[in-house]
Amino acid sequence: MKKFLSNKYLQFFIRLIIGVIFIWASIGKILDPESFAKAIFRYQLLPFGLVNILSIILPFLEFFMGIFLLAGIYKKGSSFLIIIFLLIFTVALTSAYARGLNIDCGCFSLESVSSKGDILVAIFRDIAMLFGAIIVYLYSGINKGNKEFIIKENNKEGE
Amino acid sequence: MRLLKETGIIIAISITVALLYNFINPKGLAFRGDFEKYSKETAENTNQGDPNKTQNTPPKRKLNKEGFYEPSKIKIEYAKQLYDKQAVFLDARIPEENNRGHIQRSVSQPFESFHKLSKEERLVVMEKIIKDKDGMIVCYCNGGECDISIDLAYDIAKAGYTNVHIYLGGYKEWEDAGYPVEKDK
Numbered sequence: 001m002k003k004f005l006s007n008k009y010l011q012f013f014i015r016l017i018i019g020v021i022f023i024w025a026s027i028g029k030i031l032d033p034e035s036f037a038k039a040i041f042r043y044q045l046l047p048f049g050l051v052n053i054l055s056i057i058l059p060f061l062e063f064f065m066g067i068f069l070l071a072g073i074y075k076k077g078s079s080f081l082i083i084i085f086l087l088i089f090t091v092a093l094t095s096a097y098a099r100g101l102n103i104d105c106g107c108f109s110l111e112s113v114s115s116k117g118d119i120l121v122a123i124f125r126d127i128a129m130l131f132g133a134i135i136v137y138l139y140s141g142i143n144k145g146n147k148e149f150i151i152k153e154n155n156k157e158g159e
Numbered sequence: 160m161r162l163l164k165e166t167g168i169i170i171a172i173s174i175t176v177a178l179l180y181n182f183i184n185p186k187g188l189a190f191r192g193d194f195e196k197y198s199k200e201t202a203e204n205t206n207q208g209d210p211n212k213t214q215n216t217p218p219k220r221k222l223n224k225e226g227f228y229e230p231s232k233i234k235i236e237y238a239k240q241l242y243d244k245q246a247v248f249l250d251a252r253i254p255e256e257n258n259r260g261h262i263q264r265s266v267s268q269p270f271e272s273f274h275k276l277s278k279e280e281r282l283v284v285m286e287k288i289i290k291d292k293d294g295m296i297v298c299y300c301n302g303g304e305c306d307i308s309i310d311l312a313y314d315i316a317k318a319g320y321t322n323v324h325i326y327l328g329g330y331k332e333w334e335d336a337g338y339p340v341e342k343d344k
Contacts, residue, residue, distance in 0.1 A: 033181070033188050041192070052192040060177035064169055077165020 019070030039106030246295035302329020
């Protein structure tokens with residue numbers, strides 16, 4: 001199993017998907033920060049004072065997390081941050097869903113008001129990406145950098 | 160340690176670029192947002208709870224953080240109920256449009272001229288129409304794209320009225336439904 005999860009093609013595939021999704025998601029927000037601020041505001045989760053600051057910084061965090069993950073630089077750091085962010089997004093979405101808010105998820109395009117079904121889809125999408133990011137975090141670099149680890153693992157399997 | 164360094168670098172780069180970009184971007188945001196505008200648009204775009212329920216049951220009135228009772232969006236069924244209960248209907252459109260046709264018994268209160276008034280003047284105008292601050296008020300305009308009914312409702316709510324509703328379907332939907340209208344000839 002570990003061998004499979006640390007397969008460099010699988011690793012690259014996961015990084016490609018999550019990286020592209022994060023970069024793509026950040027572009028719309030970077031181009032239209034005000035709509036994103038409104039989307040955050042509608043979640044009614046944050047103190048007012050933090051809404052705008054977050055909507056200035058969060059899109060760029062997403063953008064750079066995506067870039068770093070995709071480029072394979074600082075894989076541990078970027079996948080760790082992505083895990084944290086996906087956890088936060090999932091909690092926020094779940095709380096909006098539970099409170100019955102009919103809000104725009106603020107995930108990608110910022111125009112529409114989503115139905116409750118859309119929010120559910122977003123929650124599942126986040127959870128799926130979360131699994132992907134955890135695989136990258138735990139198993140990236142095992143093949144390349146840590147040969148001893150692989151040898152140990154192989155020995156274990158042989159035993 | 161390595162993790163701390165990597166996350167730190169990513170966060171630092173992001174924050175630096177974000178702040179620089181926001182500074183340069185003509186659409187950049189102030190650190191503190193215009194929350195009155197946000198909350199107004201939130202009322203416009205979101206409908207808390209099950210939208211089917213809000214049609215027929217009176218929405219709960221809630222004093223918001225800014226100290227006025229938030230106007231609620233209502234649908235045609237509930238608007239008709241309020242109409243039958245003798246609620247005051249206010250037409251936010253310009254008088255010419257009002258003359259072309261309006262909901263029966265409704266009062267023309269163009270948003271444009273109302274908005275120019277001071278808070279005290281608004282109260283005087285409103286008291287001529289309805290004295291009871293808790294009286295039922297329904298604002299409407301043409302429906303569809305128009306949003307002056309929302310703006311008017313907020314102005315009235317801020318003037319101290321507690322039971323203000325916005326009928327988004329507007330005159331067109333009302334007329335199409337065959338409910339009572341008046342047209343000046």
